Amino acid sequence: MPNRFGQAYALTILSPVAGGHTHGAVHALDIRAALNRVPHGADSPLARLPMLHFARFTVIDDVRLQGIPAKEDHLRSKYLVFVADFDGDLDPFLDSLASNACDLVSSVWQYCEAFPGLTDRAQFRSYMHRCQVTSTFPFGAYAGTPLRDVLRAVDTQRRFIRFLERSQGARGDALQRDFQGLVGELANAPLPAPGTV
């Protein structure tokens, strides 16, 4: 199953951009303008997807020319490329995308050919399946680890380093007491939100 690497899924979507234009601007420009308005980092609507490690949107206007002696190729449609690396299976991710980032999805995909909207989730999933291209060879340095565990580990690392700074020079009873304090702190630490670490 080439889209999978470990427990992670490498989703590649190529959505053809609708032909025509709005007020003289081709829809590829509308998509870029919509994406330009989307907040970044922890404020990104994609940060509401608890399984999503990385994602990108790229509008491909045409393939690149290679020069002589290569044959000249041109795309007849522009394509919105959506690439995502996430934990688990495709359909739960698509449902989460539709639920948690509905404004982003609507504002971008509305300019794509045959986009059915988000009212009917089954239709949305079917549309995304039709736009999916199989990822031939995915790779992930920690693809076996869910995002939840990555966020937890980075947070633990930060708290552990702060503990070391606080406890420098502590020996015996004091050291053990401080360490037990750290263990309690880690047990009660909230999971950092995606985009914050």
Next chain:
Amino acid sequence: MDVAGKSFAITNTTPMPPWKTWILRLIFLVIGKLGVPKKDQQNLVNLSFIHFARWVIIPRGGFPRLSNAQPVESLNYDYMLFCSNFNGSWKQYIDAFSEVIPGGMNNIWRWSVGYPGSQPLTPFLAYIEQNQYDNDYYYNATPGASTTDILRALDLQRKLTAFVPASRGLSAVEFEPAFDRFLASVQNDLATTGMDTVAIAFDFSTETDVADADHDARPAGRATAA
């Protein structure tokens, strides 16, 4: 928008004669079944700068066509889409690939039209740049952590999770040397994570200058993430 925290996104397509894509599919199949050749694998592990990457072969007739209103594509070549999320600058990334796993790169890209080989570096850089696309939006759930930071954090988490129950019940006299041994075992896991100003200040035209200036401006003794 190719940068999100410490991570950089590269998106690239290269054309391939359709009959050659079957060779590449076979190579990917073999790598998938047998793993990356040991030397390249070790070099990739040592580099440790790629979070996630993928190669996607799009057959010339494989671009999605969703309605009769959409024109039928008529391409001469299949296309290989390459997407990577990595740490460092674009030049560092391509340079490292060229230097460390030139054979691996050649095995993947030699089937693409116009590929000049991974060495010497200058035509290789030009080829990648020529076939690259700017990303319009990029999201990273862990912007303050590099690949190495995350791998080290996961290692610390594993070892700490094992040490906590093992140290429970030790007297203070027994705990201290046990903790010292534990600390020695995780000393490589203690990178300071957080937003790196090299990535934030990244600029193609002044890449080296910005990085150097930032490096010089860092307070002495600060633990920097890999």
